[in-house]
Amino acid sequence: MFADKEIIDKYGVNEAVADTIGPGGVFYGARNVPVILDICRDMEELCPDAWLLNYSNPMAIITWAINDYTRIKTIGLCHSVPNTANQLAKYLGVPEAEIAYWVAGINHMAWFLELKWREKMLIRY
Numbered sequence: 715m716f717a718d719k720e721i722i723d724k725y726g727v728n729e730a731v732a733d734t735i736g737p738g739g740v741f742y743g744a745r746n747v748p749v750i751l752d753i754c755r756d757m758e759e760l761c762p763d764a765w766l767l768n769y770s771n772p773m774a775i776i777t778w779a780i781n782d783y784t785r786i787k788t789i790g791l792c793h794s795v796p797n798t799a800n801q802l803a804k805y806l807g808v809p810e811a812e813i814a815y816w817v818a819g820i821n822h823m824a825w826f827l828e829l830k831w832r833e834k835m836l837i838r839y
Contacts, residue, residue: 734772743775750776754784767791792821802829806836 722737766788777790803810816828829837
C-alpha cells in the first residue's frame with residue numbers, strides 16, 4: 715500500500731484514502747483480488763454454502779469482485795468500529811482494554827449505543 719501512496723503522491727494525485735478507493739485502491743485491488751478469488755475458488759469446491767466475511771482492503775473492490783466472479787456469498791466489513799472504540803478510549807484517557815461497548819450497525823454506519831469504562835456507564839442510548 716505504501717508504494718501505491720508514494721506513486722500517486724509523486725504524480726500529484728490528491729487522494730485521501732489510498733488503500734480503498736481511487737488510483738491507490740485500484741492498484742491495491744489489482745494485487746489482492748486475484749488472491750481472494752483463488753480462495754473463493756477453493757471455497758466453491760470445499761464449502762460452497764459458506765459465507766466469506768471480507769475484512770480486508772480495498773474492501774469494496776474485493777467484495778465487488780467476489781460477487782461478480784464467484785458463487786460465494788460475501789459481505790464486506792470495515793474496521794471502523796474497533797478504530798472508533800480505540801479513539802474514544804484515547805479521548806477518555808483510558809486504556810482501550812478497559813472499555814466495553816455495544817454497537818448497532820456495521821462499517822461506517824455504526825452507532826455506539828453503550829460505552830462503559832470499568833463497568834461505569836458513560837454512554838447509553
